[in-house]
Amino acid sequence: MTVITFENVAYSYGGGELLTDVSLKLAPGSFHFLTGPSGAGKSTFLKLAYAELRPTSGRVTLFDNDVTKLSRDDIARTRRRIGIVHQDCKFLDHMSLAANMALPFTVSDRESSPQDMDDLLGWVGLKHLADALPPQLSGGERQRAALARAVIVDPDVILADEPTGNVDWEMSLRILTLLVELNKMGKTILVATHDLNLIRQAKAQIQARVLRIAKHRVQLAGADL
Amino acid sequence: MRLPTAKPASPATRALEVVPPSGPTAWLTTFTAGAMTFLCVFALALSLASGRLATRWSEALAKTATIRLSAPEEQVQIQTDAILTALASTPGIKSYRLIEDAETKQLLEPWFGPDLPVEALPIPRLIEVVEADPPYDAEGLKQRLTAEAPGAVLDDHTRWRRPLAEAAQRIRLLGVLSIALIGAAMAAMITLAARAALATNAEVIRVLRLVGAKDSYIARAFVRRFTLRALTGAAIGAAAGLVGVAALPAADAAGGFLTGLGFTGAGWLWPLALPPLAAIVAFLATRRAAFQKLRELT
Numbered sequence: 258m259t260v261i262t263f264e265n266v267a268y269s270y271g272g273g274e275l276l277t278d279v280s281l282k283l284a285p286g287s288f289h290f291l292t293g294p295s296g297a298g299k300s301t302f303l304k305l306a307y308a309e310l311r312p313t314s315g316r317v318t319l320f321d322n323d324v325t326k327l328s329r330d331d332i333a334r335t336r337r338r339i340g341i342v343h344q345d346c347k348f349l350d351h352m353s354l355a356a357n358m359a360l361p362f363t364v365s366d367r368e369s370s371p372q373d374m375d376d377l378l379g380w381v382g383l384k385h386l387a388d389a390l391p392p393q394l395s396g397g398e399r400q401r402a403a404l405a406r407a408v409i410v411d412p413d414v415i416l417a418d419e420p421t422g423n424v425d426w427e428m429s430l431r432i433l434t435l436l437v438e439l440n441k442m443g444k445t446i447l448v449a450t451h452d453l454n455l456i457r458q459a460k461a462q463i464q465a466r467v468l469r470i471a472k473h474r475v476q477l478a479g480a481d482l
Numbered sequence: 483m484r485l486p487t488a489k490p491a492s493p494a495t496r497a498l499e500v501v502p503p504s505g506p507t508a509w510l511t512t513f514t515a516g517a518m519t520f521l522c523v524f525a526l527a528l529s530l531a532s533g534r535l536a537t538r539w540s541e542a543l544a545k546t547a548t549i550r551l552s553a554p555e556e557q558v559q560i561q562t563d564a565i566l567t568a569l570a571s572t573p574g575i576k577s578y579r580l581i582e583d584a585e586t587k588q589l590l591e592p593w594f595g596p597d598l599p600v601e602a603l604p605i606p607r608l609i610e611v612v613e614a615d616p617p618y619d620a621e622g623l624k625q626r627l628t629a630e631a632p633g634a635v636l637d638d639h640t641r642w643r644r645p646l647a648e649a650a651q652r653i654r655l656l657g658v659l660s661i662a663l664i665g666a667a668m669a670a671m672i673t674l675a676a677r678a679a680l681a682t683n684a685e686v687i688r689v690l691r692l693v694g695a696k697d698s699y700i701a702r703a704f705v706r707r708f709t710l711r712a713l714t715g716a717a718i719g720a721a722a723g724l725v726g727v728a729a730l731p732a733a734d735a736a737g738g739f740l741t742g743l744g745f746t747g748a749g750w751l752w753p754l755a756l757p758p759l760a761a762i763v764a765f766l767a768t769r770r771a772a773f774q775k776l777r778e779l780t
């Protein structure tokens with residue numbers, strides 16, 4: 258089984274093609290970086306990977322299901338297997354951090370175990386902020402909270418869009434460490450970033466592959482980084 | 483603030499919690515539902531009262547007629563006998579009765595006072611006719627009377643009762659139409675309110691979709707809210723409307739149309755059906771609006 262498969266995928270906005278002829282497979286347990294200049298289509302690529310967008314041509318397969326054949330409920334179910342972290346992560350501002358982290362459980366009418374929640378808060382170092390409201394958190398705290406929310410339902414894949422975009426280097430390393438730990442637990446990770454230092458840092462720790470978007474195509478970058 | 487370790491709320495309650503409280507405009511939905519239901523109670527009272535009136539008048543219309551005889555004094559008895567003979571041999575008449583002078587006097591008393599010398603006045607003789615089923619042929623009877631008692635006039639009440647019964651039926655139709663319009667207007671207003679709420683919470687909905695919420699889950703939060711608001715408003719409106727109708731003067735025997743406005747017997751149950759109906763309208767309207775709006779988002 259592959260987790261995410263792109264076959265000759267193209268995506269175009271009104272103007273012209275943003276992505277052309279993209280074919281790749283993300284195997285379970287792999288760690289990929291996606292890089293490229295801003296505006297190159299990194300976010301679009303990720304959106305295709307969690308079915309927020311549908312390809313204009315070609316085929317995107319999530320967990321062996323063709324995205325174009327998924328109903329809205331199927332997409333909802335698929336997203337429970339995909340943890341998503343954005344650069345400007347959104348929370349429900351009227352609910353506590355703990356309640357926000359439990360949201361993926363809440364919306365699927367399931368209960369989160371208090372022990373798991375406690376462990377997770379400890380893992381991202383936010384135990385003391387469980388009762389805080391999201392607007393009270395700093396950028397780094399929000400990123401870690403978003404990561405915790407993304408992994409709480411034990412997804413198979415983590416998609417992160419510039420997860421270190423708003424935080425300092427030290428916090429970037431901390432978030433990277435969390436992502437590496439998740440990868441070691443068997444999760445498939447795809448991180449869009451333009452931060453080459455972060456990629457170098459990661460390569461020192463794990464076997465990460467780098468995808469680069471250039472001229473509307475996604476190519477596997479060599480060891481020339 | 484609730485810790486995850488605190489007693490967990492039921493899934494339905496939590497579905498309500500994921501949408502932020504809607505602030506000071508929430509009561510507008512309740513108010514609208516209340517006002518609409520209040521109006522609906524009166525429209526309902528109007529329909530039921532005019533329905534009763536139409537039935538009563540139609541029944542009276544169908545059953546009785548009066549023969550009025552005005553003739554020179556020496557002719558009165560002869561023509562009366564002729565009329566009675568004619569009636570006796572006409573098929574389709576259940577009974578007939580000569581109204582005695584004493585009774586005539588009683589009928590006129592409210593207008594002319596108790597000391598009316600009926601004998602001295604050229605008051606017409608009255609004969610009440612009650613029709614059978616199938617009824618007599620009114621036109622045939624009229625012609626026969628013209629021939630045998632030239633001073634007799636058959637007044638089968640149709641002339642004045644039929645337009646009244648028709649008017650009453652028309653008023654009832656208007657009442658029913660009003661109820662339908664009120665219901666549709668309420669659905670429209672709740673749809674607008676729901677769409678506004680959904681638009682305001684677009685960001686919340688996006689977050690919920692991102693973490694894997696189904697449309698039905700998100701819709702539930704909004705639908706529950708609006709249904710409960712409509713139910714509350716409608717209950718208050720219906721209660722106020724019922725108090726208003728109950729406070730109208732009671733219908734008495736001589737009561738006309740206005741004092742007859744209200745509910746009788748099982749009719750009192752109709753307004754009680756309004757709050758659940760309003761809730762159903764709100765439920766359907768919000769649900770439709772929610773799924774429509776959700777399809778616009780991914």
